[in-house]
Amino acid sequence: xxxxxxxxxxxxxxxxxxxxxxMLALGVGDAGTYPSAAGPRPRTAEAVRAAAAQLRDxxxxxxxxxxxxxxxxxxxxxxxxxxxxxxxxxxxxRTGWGPR
Amino acid sequence: MLLALALRARAALWRxxxxxxxxxxxxxxxxxxxxxxxxxxxxxLALTLLLLGAPIxxxxxLALIAWLxxxxxxxxxxxxxxGWHRAAWHLARFDPRGDAATWPSLVAARAAARTGxxxxxxxxxxxxxxxxxxxxxxxxxxLLAHGAGDRxxxxxxxxxxxxxxxxxxxxxxxxxxxxxxxxxxxGAWRELVDGIATWPATPxxxxxxxxALRRLALPRAPGAASRWLRWLVAPARLATWRYLRAAPxxxxxATTTATAAPVEPASADARVAAxxxxxxxxxxxxxxxxxxxxxxxxxxxxxxAWLPAQLxxxxxxxxxxxxAVRTVGAARDGVIARLVQLTVASRAPLPAGDVGVAAAxxxxxxxxxxxxxxxxxxxxxxxxxxxxxxxAMIDEWREFLAVRDGYEAAVAPGGVELERVAFPHADxxxxxxxxxxxxxxxxHHASHAITSWLFARAREVGDAAAVEHHGRNRALxxxxx
Numbered sequence: 001x002x003x004x005x006x007x008x009x010x011x012x013x014x015x016x017x018x019x020x021x022x023m024l025a026l027g028v029g030d031a032g033t034y035p036s037a038a039g040p041r042p043r044t045a046e047a048v049r050a051a052a053a054q055l056r057d058x059x060x061x062x063x064x065x066x067x068x069x070x071x072x073x074x075x076x077x078x079x080x081x082x083x084x085x086x087x088x089x090x091x092x093x094r095t096g097w098g099p100r
Numbered sequence: 101m102l103l104a105l106a107l108r109a110r111a112a113l114w115r116x117x118x119x120x121x122x123x124x125x126x127x128x129x130x131x132x133x134x135x136x137x138x139x140x141x142x143x144x145l146a147l148t149l150l151l152l153g154a155p156i157x158x159x160x161x162l163a164l165i166a167w168l169x170x171x172x173x174x175x176x177x178x179x180x181x182x183g184w185h186r187a188a189w190h191l192a193r194f195d196p197r198g199d200a201a202t203w204p205s206l207v208a209a210r211a212a213a214r215t216g217x218x219x220x221x222x223x224x225x226x227x228x229x230x231x232x233x234x235x236x237x238x239x240x241x242x243l244l245a246h247g248a249g250d251r252x253x254x255x256x257x258x259x260x261x262x263x264x265x266x267x268x269x270x271x272x273x274x275x276x277x278x279x280x281x282x283x284x285x286x287g288a289w290r291e292l293v294d295g296i297a298t299w300p301a302t303p304x305x306x307x308x309x310x311x312a313l314r315r316l317a318l319p320r321a322p323g324a325a326s327r328w329l330r331w332l333v334a335p336a337r338l339a340t341w342r343y344l345r346a347a348p349x350x351x352x353x354a355t356t357t358a359t360a361a362p363v364e365p366a367s368a369d370a371r372v373a374a375x376x377x378x379x380x381x382x383x384x385x386x387x388x389x390x391x392x393x394x395x396x397x398x399x400x401x402x403x404x405a406w407l408p409a410q411l412x413x414x415x416x417x418x419x420x421x422x423x424a425v426r427t428v429g430a431a432r433d434g435v436i437a438r439l440v441q442l443t444v445a446s447r448a449p450l451p452a453g454d455v456g457v458a459a460a461x462x463x464x465x466x467x468x469x470x471x472x473x474x475x476x477x478x479x480x481x482x483x484x485x486x487x488x489x490x491x492a493m494i495d496e497w498r499e500f501l502a503v504r505d506g507y508e509a510a511v512a513p514g515g516v517e518l519e520r521v522a523f524p525h526a527d528x529x530x531x532x533x534x535x536x537x538x539x540x541x542x543x544h545h546a547s548h549a550i551t552s553w554l555f556a557r558a559r560e561v562g563d564a565a566a567v568e569h570h571g572r573n574r575a576l577x578x579x580x581x
Binding site: 058059061062063065066067068086087088089090091092094095096097098099100 | 176180181183210213214215216217246247249251277278281282283284285286287288304335336339340343371375378410413414417418419423427428430431434435
């Protein structure tokens with residue numbers, strides 16, 4: 001969310017938060033989104049303030065550090081479209097079973 | 101006399117054909133020869149009558165013979181395609197392919213399914229079923245469910261025939277063909293081949309088995325000549341011909357392994373790798389991803405250096421020692437809770453190990469699985485014990501299938517060790533259910549199926565008392581209707 005390293009100091013976090021808030025207010029740069037392990041997410045001023053407040057609290061900071069830094073992963077293997085259908089599409093209906 | 105003998109031979113040949121795949125084609129050809137003889141004789145007789153100037157008698161004779169000797173032609177060509185369930189039911193009483201006690205309902209259900217199983221037809225057909233649920237009743241409800249658009253329910257019900265001690269040949273034949281076509285539609289060729297040992301041969305199943313053996317490139321796949329011979333003796337030749345013409349070449353056996361889950365990029369930092377594995381497992385739950393997340397977090401949290409490092413970090417952030425210990429413990433517990441949730445949800449095998457993360461995840465997952473089963477069994481127990489809690493018999497059967505499948509899926513990740521703890525709950529709830537169905541509702545087939553399942557599970561977990569108890573009940577003969 002804030003784009004700071006896990007080891008960032010409180011001062012660095014505050015500076016980055018203020019910078020992002022200013023960019024969001026002016027609508028400049030690519031501050032409106034941030035990369036996450038689940039893909040790009042929207043970044044709002046409220047979320048930046050909440051993240052900065054969370055990282056000011058040592059307890060919450062420790063919890064956040066533990067699961068921070070997850071890298072984006074490859075998309076899950078989905079049923080890839082195949083050139084030919086693997087089964088006999090509509091076989092039941094065409095052979096006289098089930099609804100017409 | 102000759103006609104009676106031929107009719108009797110035809111019925112015997114039909115039964116023999118379903119039971120013997122090796123002689124399926126010759127027996128079918130023999131049946132076709134007998135029926136061809138019927139038709140030729142009747143047509144000659146009708147022609148003679150026409151020439152003698154008795155056209156009405158010739159027509160009556162034709163109609164009578166068609167109704168009494170080849171009603172299955174009328175059923176397959178007219179009653180089922182047009183959805184005439186009443187006509188199908190009446191014709192099926194003379195159909196040589198089945199027993200007059202069960203075949204009419206099955207054929208009528210197939211006809212009603214063709215028109216979307218309207219409620220009037222459903223009421224008409226189910227009103228003719230015996231009060232005691234049997235194999236035919238289960239298949240009738242399955243076909244009607246398919247007609248109403250619930251393919252999953254139909255598949256589950258038709259598959260459940262294997263749980264009944266004596267489902268009846270007619271019900272098995274119908275279920276066999278439907279399940280074969282359903283598997284072919286889903287491309288579940290392996291399921292089709294596995295069903296060879298379970299289901300009787302029907303013309304379409306026999307053809308589909310050849311297709312499945314070829315698709316899987318198995319050595320016992322029949323050659324092209326045999327395959328086309330099977331096509332020739334199967335119904336719906338035009339439809340199946342199109343499929344056979346469009347069929348792709350046999351897939352190499354290794355195809356199924358080529359779609360393995362993508363390997364996550366290795367990370368130099370174990371904690372980042374663990375966080376990444378957790379996100380990946382949450383994004384796309386699968387047993388493999390859940391197991392990978394557990395393994396990754398085991399590397400992090402079970403590292404002897406992790407706790408001192410976290411405590412030092414907590415101190416650096418300004419926490420006092422007590423708060424630091426509490427916060428680090430809460431962080432660890434939070435990760436474990438997420439791993440437990442992922443493991444249970446994805447039905448991943450419970451991790452092995454007596455200490456650390458693996459032990460904590462296993463204990464948490466076990467507790468959650470057992471809690472879930474206990475809640476379900478308690479609910480069932482309460483319903484069975486309550487007067488007025490009885491469901492329609494087909495819904496009781498559906499509930500048994502759901503409970504059975506849910507139980508087997510839940511205990512599978514933990515193996516026999518977990519099932520030994522879970523089984524007594526299942527034994528209590530389902531045992532009482534089986535007794536109530538047998539004694540109170542006279543539903544002997546369903547009760548026997550539940551008892552047989554409990555017997556099998558008791559043997560699996562080595563519960564001697566339950567094996568003896570259910571073995572005794574299982575040996576009871578099902579009374580005649």
